[in-house]
Structures are given as structure tokens and as C-alpha cells.
Amino acid sequence: MLRVENMTVRFGGLTAVNDLSFQVEQGEIFTMMGPNGAGKTTAFNAVTGFVRPAAGQVSYKGQSLLDRAPDDIAALGIRRTFQNNGILREMTVLENVLTGLELAIPHAFWRTVVGAPSARRAEREAVARSRAILARLGIAELADRTAGDLSFGQQRLVEIARALVADAQLIMLDEPAVGLSPSDRHQLGIVLRGLAGQGIAIVLVEHVQDLVMAVSDRILVLNYGKCLAEGEPEAVRNNKAVLEAYLGQE
Numbered sequence: 001m002l003r004v005e006n007m008t009v010r011f012g013g014l015t016a017v018n019d020l021s022f023q024v025e026q027g028e029i030f031t032m033m034g035p036n037g038a039g040k041t042t043a044f045n046a047v048t049g050f051v052r053p054a055a056g057q058v059s060y061k062g063q064s065l066l067d068r069a070p071d072d073i074a075a076l077g078i079r080r081t082f083q084n085n086g087i088l089r090e091m092t093v094l095e096n097v098l099t100g101l102e103l104a105i106p107h108a109f110w111r112t113v114v115g116a117p118s119a120r121r122a123e124r125e126a127v128a129r130s131r132a133i134l135a136r137l138g139i140a141e142l143a144d145r146t147a148g149d150l151s152f153g154q155q156r157l158v159e160i161a162r163a164l165v166a167d168a169q170l171i172m173l174d175e176p177a178v179g180l181s182p183s184d185r186h187q188l189g190i191v192l193r194g195l196a197g198q199g200i201a202i203v204l205v206e207h208v209q210d211l212v213m214a215v216s217d218r219i220l221v222l223n224y225g226k227c228l229a230e231g232e233p234e235a236v237r238n239n240k241a242v243l244e245a246y247l248g249q250e
């Protein structure tokens, strides 16, 4: 589904991602982990069009993602979240989810925003679709709450709902466990496994090991921009190079 081949990203003289290759399949949870500065967020940004690789190929369902703007990539069905919580805090949960449709149905969305009568049906459909997504994530009752008042765990689910409402097939989550309590992390893990079970591919950038070990199908460990190890959680956890470079430090 997502294929990254020999990708290198440079910032001036610094090689942040160095000859990295990986693939993510439908229904799979693929996690990138590694020490601070290893290049995880940069790899993520390169896939989603926020930085341009100096070399390599990135493709999704056979189409190259290189030279595409972030909005174009999102419109193909790849949605992402950002490290520092992309929730619109003053808006309700439902309004937050509706913003996820902006790219999917731009004309209807904007007619809805300006309130033209012809947009009423589109608006009703968008609201129904958003409420259905909230129900699918088990947070239907939060629809009319102000997003900024929710717990971090609930906010993370709202971000995921915003990705799902636009029919994302690949969701990329940058450090979703930051600030979450153990029970919120557990809940997030259940939600992510549920989505994978419905065929959605998930790419995680995550440090928090209990979540990573519990949900990932495969883990790639980055170190200085290079792949140090890749495999199933148990194999990666016991990999000597990984233990020395990263996991053993904790």
C-alpha cells in the first residue's frame, strides 16, 4: 500500500533520513521508533509531503507521492496527526470532525460554511457521517462538547475521527501517546487494533513502549536516520543492536 524505497532527506549538511526503505500493507500497524533526533518525524513528513526527499521513491497504491503537495496526498486517503495535538480547542468535537471533510468534499463544505440553502442536504449528510464516525470510536456522546475541555485521550480519538471521516485508508499518527494515562493508552491501543481489523493501515511514530509493543504488527527502529532493525515486536525487543542503541537505555 505504502512503499518507501531508499529515501534520503537532508537539511543542509545534515542527513536526517538515510537510505530508508519500508512498506506498509493494508490493515497493518507499522511503528517507527528510535532515539530523539533519529529521523522519525522527518520520515513521516517526507511521506506526507511536508518535506521533500533528496533521493528515493515514495508511492501509495502504485502512485508516486513525490512532488505532491500535502493536501493532494491527504486527498488520496492518507491522513496524519501532528505531534503537538492538532485539535481545534474552541470548537466542538463535531465541528472538529467536520473539518476533516473539507478536503474530501470541498465545494459542499464551503457552501455549508457560507450557509447557502442548496447546501443543507450536504450539511446533513456530513453531520450524520461525522456522528457515525464518533459512534464507531465509542465517543458519540462527546459530539457537542468543546474539544479543548476533553482529556488528552479523548482528544486523540477526535483527531482519529477527523482522519476517518474523510475515508482515510492510511492514518499516520505522530506520538499519539504523549500525555496519555496508562488506561487512555490501553484504550487507544484497542481503537487502533480495531481500525486495523477493518483494513485501515496505521503508521505510528511513538516512543511509548507499552503501546508500541501491544499494537504493532511490525516495528522499524531508526538510529541516525538509518534502519537499525525491522521486524515483529518480540524480535525487535530482543535485537542486540536495538538494545544497545535505544531500548536498553530505559
Ligand SMILES: Nc1ncnc2c1ncn2[C@@H]1O[C@H](COP(=O)(O)OP(=O)(O)OP(=O)(O)O)[C@@H](O)[C@H]1O
Pocket: 011, 014, 016, 034, 035, 036, 037, 038, 039, 040, 041, 042, 043
Ligand atoms: N526542518 C529542519 N531543519 C533542519 N534540521 C532538521 C529539521 N527537522 C529535523 N531536523 C533535524 O533532523 C534530525 C532528525 O529529526 P527528527 O525530528 O526527524 O527526529 P525524530 O526521530 O522525530 O526525533 P523526536 O523523537 O525528538 O521527534 C535531527 O537532527 C533534527 O535536528
